[in-house]
Amino acid sequence: MKHVYLMPGMAASSLIFENIKLPESDFTIHHLEWIVPQKKESLTSYVSKLAKLVIHEKPILIGVSFGGIIVQEMAKQIAVEKLILISTVKSNREFPRRIRFSKTTGLHKIFPTSLIQSFELWSKYSFGISSHKIALYKKYLSVNSSIYLDWALDVIVNWEQEDSLPGLIHIHGDEDPIFPIKYINDCIIVPGGTHIMIVNRYRWFNEHLPELISS
Template sequence: MSKIPVYFMPGLAASPSIFERIQLDETIFEVCFLEWEIPNPKESLSDYAIRISKNIKHENPVLIGVSFGGILVQEISRHIQARKVIIISSVRSNAEFPRRMKIGKRTKAYKLIPMQILLNVEKLAKFSFGEKINKRIQLYEKFLSVRDIYYLQWAVETVIKWDRSQVDEKVIHIHGDNDHVFPIKYINSCIVVKGGTHIMILNKYKWLNENLPSIILD
């Protein structure tokens, strides 16, 4: 029996190492990782999705994306045949964005985000935010792989301007009930992970390891 190809796409600017705690049975699944590439000038999300999809070497794969990676795998599935699309800590349409993101789109406030500070994690860590925030900064430093200003500006604007207004009911959505980036009160329908935050790929990996295989095979 041939293995089921499963492609993982990390969240914004993150490396595939965010999936280091996810373990799928190697006799059943062939796990592959997609990575962020620097977008071409004024590249649309659709064109970017086509470009990233060229790194998929199997037919009819399972696509799993986290956060912005969840948005991207949905766009990739418009261009290739996917066995299943699973998103984690993400959204299935722009109707599920929190109010602040909708306001940000109208006012273009996202253009004021100081990307340079986000890239300079060491500088950010010098400010004392308390132990909890500093731990998050250390995690961010560990998993940040794309340190490119243009990529960050493009990514933030691309998320805010995502034009998918209708939920694709075939997309399986796994979401934490304590996600502060995409609060669950705005989410239409999903598999709820109790206590799951926006980074539950890291701290709810046991739940994911127990449940992902049956979600994929179902």
């Protein structure tokens, strides 16, 4: 039996995986959820807290978007059988110019995140996500703490990983507006897949994940 841990995207709940189904004879799915960090908490410290929730040896870790960054950091702390990334980046070299510009200018600190609308505004103009996609994503939001949102945006923009970890699997949509495919290398491309394809292209994942995990 393989134990699969799923980490959702920024501020989202595990509800984004509600339609992900793996054969129960071979896999057991476990959902990880966001916790509110301490102010200015290091990424390493935060990830170590989440890693304590992984109770099985050598699990399969699957992370979406910011959750993909988290599971990569987790794989630096615990032994994993497989690391699968969805709609995310493998290093800061794959960030689009908007995010690199934000790191240089501190743009992400200009927009206060005390209201979730500010997160939406920052996402729209810095990441390029459209308003109707944000509205759909809001269904799955579980964290609206300004401490978490400020921390998460800063962690993303200042992520220091320059080289991808060996042996991981990266699945990416060719219509992802947040992490455009032109910046992404060495990935499995889902035609027509957007940043929220874990939600609206779940059939693709249900068909292909079992084989990818077991390969």
